[in-house]
Amino acid sequence: xxxxxxxxxxxxxxxxxxxxxxxxxxxxxxxxxxxxxxxxxxxxxxxxxxxxxxxxxxxxxxxxxxxxxxxxxxxxxxxxxxxxxxxxxxxxxxxxxxxxxxxxxxxxxxxxxxxxxxxxxxxxxxxxxxxxxxxxxxxxxxxxxxxxxxxxxxxxxxxxxxxxxxxxxxxxxxxxxxxxxxxxxxxxxxxxxxxxxxxxxxxxxxxxxxxxxxxxxxxxxxxxxxxxxxxxxxxxxxxxxxxxxxxxxxxxxxxxxxxxxxxxxxxxxxxxxxxxxxxxxxxxxxxxxxxxxxxxxxxxxxxxxxxxxxxxxxxxxxxxxxxxxxxxxxxxxxxxxxxxxxxxxxxxxxxxxxxxxxxxxxxxxxxxxxxxxxxxxxxxxxxxxxxxxxxxxxxxxxxxxxxxxxxxxxxxxxxxxxxxxxxxxxxxxxxxxxxxxxxxxxxxxxxxxxxxxxxxxxxxxxxxxxxxxxxxxxxxxxxxxxxxxxxxxxxxxxxxxxxxxxxxxxxxxxxxxxxxxxxxxxxxxxxxxxxxxxxxxxxxxxxxxxxxxxxxxxxxxxxxxxxxxxxxxxxxxxxxxxxxxxxxxxxxxxxxxxxxxxxxxxxxxxxxxxxxxxxxxxxxxxxxxxxxxxxxxxxxxxxxxxxxxxxxxxxxxxxxxxxxxxxxxxxxxxxxxxxxxxxxxxxxxxxxxxxxxxxxxxxxxxxxxxxxxxxxxxxxxxxxxxxxxxxxxxxxxxxxxxxxxxxxxxxxxxxxxxxxxxxxxxxxxxxxxxxxxxxxxxxxxxxxxxxxxxxxxxxxxxxxxxxxxxxxxxxxxxxxxxxxxxxxxxxxxxxxxxxxxxxxxxxxxxxxxxxxxxxxxxxx
Numbered sequence: 042x043x044x045x046x047x048x049x050x051x052x053x054x055x056x057x058x059x060x061x062x063x064x065x066x067x068x069x070x071x072x073x074x075x076x077x078x079x080x081x082x083x084x085x086x087x088x089x090x091x092x093x094x095x096x097x098x099x100x101x102x103x104x105x106x107x108x109x110x111x112x113x114x115x116x117x118x119x120x121x122x123x124x125x126x127x128x129x130x131x132x133x134x135x136x137x138x139x140x141x142x143x144x145x146x147x148x149x150x151x152x153x154x155x156x157x158x159x160x161x162x163x164x165x166x167x168x169x170x171x172x173x174x175x176x177x178x179x180x181x182x183x184x185x186x187x188x189x190x191x192x193x194x195x196x197x198x199x200x201x202x203x204x205x206x207x208x209x210x211x212x213x214x215x216x217x218x219x220x221x222x223x224x225x226x227x228x229x230x231x232x233x234x235x236x237x238x239x240x241x242x243x244x245x246x247x248x249x250x251x252x253x254x255x256x257x258x259x260x261x262x263x264x265x266x267x268x269x270x271x272x273x274x275x276x277x278x279x280x281x282x283x284x285x286x287x288x289x290x291x292x293x294x295x296x297x298x299x300x301x302x303x304x305x306x307x308x309x310x311x312x313x314x315x316x317x318x319x320x321x322x323x324x325x326x327x328x329x330x331x332x333x334x335x336x337x338x339x340x341x342x343x344x345x346x347x348x349x350x351x352x353x354x355x356x357x358x359x360x361x362x363x364x365x366x367x368x369x370x371x372x373x374x375x376x377x378x379x380x381x382x383x384x385x386x387x388x389x390x391x392x393x394x395x396x397x398x399x400x401x402x403x404x405x406x407x408x409x410x411x412x413x414x415x416x417x418x419x420x421x422x423x424x425x426x427x428x429x430x431x432x433x434x435x436x437x438x439x440x441x442x443x444x445x446x447x448x449x450x451x452x453x454x455x456x457x458x459x460x461x462x463x464x465x466x467x468x469x470x471x472x473x474x475x476x477x478x479x480x481x482x483x484x485x486x487x488x489x490x491x492x493x494x495x496x497x498x499x500x501x502x503x504x505x506x507x508x509x510x511x512x513x514x515x516x517x518x519x520x521x522x523x524x525x526x527x528x529x530x531x532x533x534x535x536x537x538x539x540x541x542x543x544x545x546x547x548x549x550x551x552x553x554x555x556x557x558x559x560x561x562x563x564x565x566x567x568x569x570x571x572x573x574x575x576x577x578x579x580x581x582x583x584x585x586x587x588x589x590x591x592x593x594x595x596x597x598x599x600x601x602x603x604x605x606x607x608x609x610x611x612x613x614x615x616x617x618x619x620x621x622x623x624x625x626x627x628x629x630x631x632x633x634x635x636x637x638x639x640x641x642x643x644x645x646x647x648x649x650x651x652x653x654x655x656x657x658x659x660x661x662x663x664x665x666x667x668x669x670x671x672x673x674x675x676x677x678x679x680x681x682x683x684x685x686x687x688x689x690x691x692x693x694x695x696x697x698x699x700x701x702x703x704x705x706x707x708x709x710x711x712x713x714x715x716x717x718x719x720x721x722x723x724x725x726x727x728x729x730x731x732x733x734x735x736x737x738x739x740x741x742x743x744x745x746x747x748x749x750x751x752x753x754x755x756x757x758x759x760x761x762x763x764x765x766x767x768x769x770x771x772x773x774x775x776x777x778x779x780x781x782x783x784x785x786x787x788x789x790x791x792x793x794x795x796x797x798x799x800x801x802x803x804x805x806x807x808x809x810x811x812x813x814x815x816x817x818x819x820x821x822x823x824x825x826x827x828x829x830x831x832x833x834x835x836x837x838x839x840x841x842x843x844x845x846x847x848x849x850x851x852x853x854x855x856x857x858x859x860x861x862x863x864x865x866x867x868x869x870x871x872x873x874x875x876x877x878x879x880x881x882x883x884x885x886x887x888x889x890x891x892x893x894x895x896x897x898x899x900x901x
Contacts, residue, residue: 051078051118052168052233053132055159057152057182059086059174061202063098066172069222070103070121077230078118082110082137082159084152086174087126095123112139124151131158152206156182160189165279167191168233170225171216174206177405181320183215190279192232194218194225209405214312214394217287232286253293257281257310260300264307267391267444269314271470280313295651302576315392319357321411322364323460324492327510335487335512336372339455342485346380352451352481355462356388359399359440360408363430365458366437367420387451389443400440402430445474450481457482461491468497475499484517566659568652571617571645573597576655584637585630585660597658604630609641609658611698614705616643616656627663627690638663779850779871782857787811787827790866799843799850799871817843820852827867830854834864840874849878 058066062085085095099121100107108114110122110130114137122137124130129140129151142149152171156179160167167186171179173196183193195216198204210216218228254277258270269277281296284306290296300306322328339349349369353362369384390396405427409417421428445462457478463471478488479502488503490496490511496503503513565580575595586600594600601609608625616623622644630639640661646652773780779795789807796802801815812824820841830837837854850871857866 051080052166053080053082053116053135053159053163054168054170054229055152055156055182056081056083056170056172057085057156057174057179057206058083058172059152059176059178059203059206061173063095064173064202065196065200065222066099067102069170069172069226070099070105072223072226073103074230075104075119077233079229079233080116080118081105081121082116082130082132082155083121083123084130084155085124086149086151086178087124099123110137110139113137124155129154131155132162133158134162150178150181152179153182157185160185160191163189163191165190168194168229170194170196170229171207171210172196172222173201173203175203176205177209179206180209180213180215180405181408183210184213184320187215190276190283192217192283194220194229196225197221217283231289253297254278254281256297257293257300260297260307261311261314264304265311267311268446271446271467272314272465273467276465277314280310284310284313292651298651312392312394315395319360319461320408321360323361323411324510327489327492327512328364328368330506330508330510330512331489332368332372334506335456335489336369337376339485339487340372340376340378340382343378343382344380346378346382349382349384349455350451350453351384351386351456351458352454353386353388354443354445354457354459356390356396356399356440357392358395358404358408359388359402359438360404360411361458361460362386362388362399362438362440363420363434365456366434367416369437370420370434384437386438388438388440389445391442391444393442396440396442399438402435402438404428404430445477446470450477452481453483454481455483455486456489457486458489459491459494460489461493463490463494471497476502479503479515482515484515486515488513488515564659564661566657567597569597569656569658571654571656573599573613573656575600582660584662585639602630604628604636605639605641607698608694609643611701612641612643613656613658614701616645620645620647781811781869782866783811783827783869784866785831785864787824787867789814796871817848818850819844823852823869827854827869830856830867831864840878848873848875850874 056066056069066083083095083099087095096107096109103121105119105121107121107123109125114122116122116132116135116137125139127142129142129149131138131140131154142151156167156169159169160182167189168191169179169183169186171183171193186193193210193215195207195210195218197219198208198211200221201207207216207219211219218225218232220228254274255270258268262268262270281293285291285293285296288296288299290299300310343349351365353365356362365386366384373382388396388399390399403424404421409421409428412421417428420431420434422431423429445459459474459478463474466474475496476499479499482488487506488496490513492511494511496505496513502516504516506512506514559579563580565578565582565585567575567579567582567586568577569575573596575597585602585605586597587602588594589599597613598606598610605628608628612623612625622642625641625643628639628641630637640663642659642661644657646655646657773793777795778793779799780793781789781796781800782791784790788810789802791807792800792802799817800811806814811827818841826837826839834856836856837852839852840849841852842849851874853870853872855868855870856864857868859865
């Protein structure tokens with residue numbers, strides 16, 4: 042089947058890596074099949090001034106074509122694209138776009154930048170992988186991918202050279218899979234080939250799937266106490282489908298059974314459904330309107346001071362609650378009301394872990410990206426590996442765990458923020474929650490929703506504010522129709538309960554008959570796993586199984602009664618190796634003071650698909666052998682004839698068991714021989730590796746000695762250079778000659794202390810053009826002479842006077858030559874000749890006898 046170039050027909054995977062990430066990328070690409078049509082975009086922290094070598098390095102590890110990303114380049118399947126140095130990379134409709142970085146190199150987060158655009162462009166098809174690196178770049182991008190239903194994979198922090206980046210993603214619970222790079226390559230292909238790659242538009246096609254979803258909701262409610270049945274089924278199903286893909290489960294009914302047998306999976310799924318994606322000042326324009334229109338009006342409504350009450354429903358880790366408090370403080374500083382006004386914010390969420398993080402008031406550097414430098418400096422204090430909220434902001438916030446659907450709401454509120462929570466609720470649930478919000482707000486209160494949310498049909502309860510922001514005023518004269526404040530779902534009256542318990546459907550005779558057959562006539566049976574763990578019990582099995590002493594153990598072999606255990610184990614092993622059932626007859630099972638003859642049937646189930654991999658064990662009681670009666674001839678049979686037959690049967694069974702044990706022992710011996718050979722081979726490889734490590738150690742020691750030698754030489758040169766600089770400075774100061782060093786553009790490179798008496802120079806003037814510096818010289822041709830010297834490389838010398846003729850200087854301009862004989866500018870020296878000019882004027886006066894002018898006296 043040919044590969045299509047449609048950007049939506051193949052997956053695009055973003056990979057974030059930093060320090061130590063090259064090794065992880067190399068291992069990942071070596072284990073990634075080359076025939077899969079997925080495309081990779083590698084985002085790595087690169088020095089902006091150094092040429093990138095990633096393309097050549099990665100090309101050695103893969104057969105895929107590796108390219109450096111270009112602006113407006115269409116992503117093609119089977120290709121790898123690498124971010125160029127000094128640029129930010131984004132994606133739109135399958136095309137890559139380059140942007141100059143908006144932040145300096147030390148503060149850039151290129152992985153977050155690309156992952157966020159990938160999440161918006163591919164939504165549920167976005168895939169992000171975080172490899173080794175320092176810092177927390179990629180954390181906000183991973184949150185964006187999870188918010189849109191995508192997949193996030195992370196390198197196992199223990200296997201990463203630097204665990205900062207993958208560790209932050211794993212710590213926040215955002216990684217769907219955590220493993221070594223080689224295993225991540227295998228897992229990625231498995232996930233993309235499963236249902237997770239193409240989520241259903243209509244999640245529940247059949248009645249069975251709908252029933253399975255409802256059972257999952259019941260299990261979650263029983264485990265966590267929260268009901269997700271009224272959440273949007275498409276959103277919930279995407280989360281369930283992701284967990285199914287991770288465990289390689291094909292059907293939702295199979296996942297229900299997996300959930301029933303693994304209670305910890307319920308907790309993981311619950312956390313998956315509660316992924317909170319938030320940030321400071323999301324939708325800046327909406328926050329600007331809140332600060333300029335809503336908060337000033339609320340503060341003005343408290344002329345005598347007081348407390349404004351706000352509720353942030355679904356606060357996650359508290360970024361938006363902090364944003365509200367910061368916005369209030371900034372508005373308060375601008376308005377400066379006569380009486381003090383304070384703000385109390387109730388921040389609630391269903392996720393206890395998220396609420397606990399919000400209580401701490403500590404945020405990693407990656408979470409601060411939505412804040413300006415001014416706000417970061419004003420409202421946060423730097424702490425170890427992050428920033429901590431200032432005390433005056435933290436005291437405004439009250440964090441609590443709350444279920445908006447079930448728990449009582451906060452009332453008498455001036456402001457209610459519910460941003461990007463309603464999008465996860467069904468329309469029926471939204472119709473319950475929005476009247477609750479109307480009930481909670483004061484008559485002049487304001488509702489602040491997310492950019493993708495609306496009030497729906499409740500235009501009689503709220504009126505929108507002008508502008509694009511989702512801000513709504515509560516209508517003061519409106520009544521909440523048919524709304525009981527708490528609980529949201531009122532209890533049914535007793536009559537309704539009695540009516541609801543009466544079966545409405547007609548009697549199903551077949552179903553009732555099947556139940557009677559199962560209860561009275563079907564033999565007792567046990568469904569177990571291949572390891573013997575009991576999954577289901579049908580009928581009364583107390584005569585055959587009993588709980589073992591000690592810690593509770595629901596294993597078939599541990600619970601088997603005396604006389605059944607040995608034959609059951611042999612029959613069980615034999616049944617696993619064949620498709621036909623194994624029948625063992627005439628077993629004597631002791632219990633309750635007697636002995637029962639039992640026939641045992643064991644079969645490994647292959648159908649239906651849901652029971653594949655399980656074993657059914659059926660117990661059938663048999664009547665005891667009748668007592669031996671005398672014959673018509675009056676002769677009695679030997680009394681020990683029945684006992685002899687019993688002993689023969691036991692001997693036959695023992696021989697069969699012995700033969701089975703002998704075959705198992707031979708198989709075990711062969712396996713042990715193979716294992717021994719593998720261990721010997723492994724030992725040889727380890728010895729070879731040890732020799733290589735010893736050689737590498739010697740090479741490293743030699744290299745270390747060379748580095749120490751080079752370091753000593755460099756240290757000696759630094760000391761020599763420092764001494765030379767000191768000598769040069771003292772030499773220039775001792776000569777008392779004013780000297781200027783100019784570059785090829787006549788910008789000041791260096792100057793001596795004497796030059797400051799002629800030019801108004803300070804240290805910050807280095808780099809400025811000499812023509813911009815004010816001087817005391819009457820030398821307008823300085824720039825022209827210096828330019829001419831640079832052109833001809835012939836030095837220039839002339840005598841110039843200071844303004845108003847107070848002093849004279851001999852000015853020499855020479856080319857500045859480096860050790861490599863390259864011209865790097867000019868050197869200008871100023872030697873004072875005021876005394877010489879005065880003597881020259883006096884001599885001319887004596888020779889001519891007529892004074893022709895008076896030279897200036899030297900300054901004392």
